[in-house]
Amino acid sequence: MFAYDAEVTERYPSIRAGVVHATGLVNGPSPPALSEEYAAVQHSARERLNATAIADLPSIAAWRRAFSAFGAKPTQHRNAAEALQRRLAKHGDVPSINALVDIGNLVSIRYAIPVAVFDKADVAGSTTVRFATGAELFTDLGSSDSTHPEPGEVVFVDDDDVVSARRWCWRQSAQSATGATTVDALVVVEGLHDTAQRDVESATHDLVELLAAYQPQSRVTSYLLSPESPAAENAGR
Template identity: 40%
Template structure:
């Protein structure tokens, strides 16, 4: 199996820096709360001096959403949405240990992180422009078709695992108590994205090892090295 971005995406967003992890051995009963507190504290410190919309990581995604023809304050990247909720509620709801951990890391870095159940992906997963015929599963149980030219995560079964790039993940590959293997994708476009995504990936890999005693396969993608095999 492989993860990649289309040549069109790289052409239109040359500043993109994707970081990817694949891990097997995830369980639903791990304790991660003490570890998430540290990342929450980092986010709280950053939000004390800047609003989420002022963070360079979020500003870069707002510019990207505008470039895609979306209103940045109507469709927000995943990390901005998490930061807004965290600022209001001072915490995030418990979902699943791997989601809770990745959400906390996303808060600290202000970088969107997507977590997919790898067993639900058919063949390769590509970030590309939609044809409009792909199927997207909502969490309410309905099926949607993305808009043509919308940026999606699509597999070889023509299923969209995320819509509007970092805005909406699909219910089809959402993490559940039965999830064993995960594909984790972090993407950034701000000026220090290369350094920050590398730190994020290293941090996530360390946390996965500490919690589940597993070694994740990791990669940093670029136009010259655009494919992650897992």
């Protein structure tokens, strides 16, 4: 199951999310067609950034407000979507990592909203988005040492109180990162801005279509979440 805790939806009633559960995956380098599509989306996003500052994108501005509300400095801890946009603006491209990550980044760049791709293998049971107590454990990418989130920050946490993502959509854990062995993944796309419902629905549709095109052997189910419907009961099972 994947769910938002009631405290989170009460504090952030504009939250909208798409959750895509994919099994039977065969992850690896992106095929040429996906690489071409990825490059085309980055080109379009660079043109958008020529007309609109990153901080003025409504989706990014909404995440900055959310981060400030739970005590994270949004200019110090960039949400994942803003980090990708800034990478594009500074370096001109976002390099390929693997097919699953590229699919997530492609959709994130297209809509300027966060998309996280979690390997389910080392995630215990359900994933809940809630405020941290500070007792949970988090292992950063590239590290073997565990730390604790700040009390009150929004985290993605499993049934063993192990954190998959800190500061909502800032940093993903080492255990949840996808790689060559990933066969079961949860993809989460989120928005808080005025048109979040429309954009999240479109982004979720795109994720399903991309997985169908580039992971045709996989089985994919998708869910749309809101404060009125905060849980995907069968996601990740």
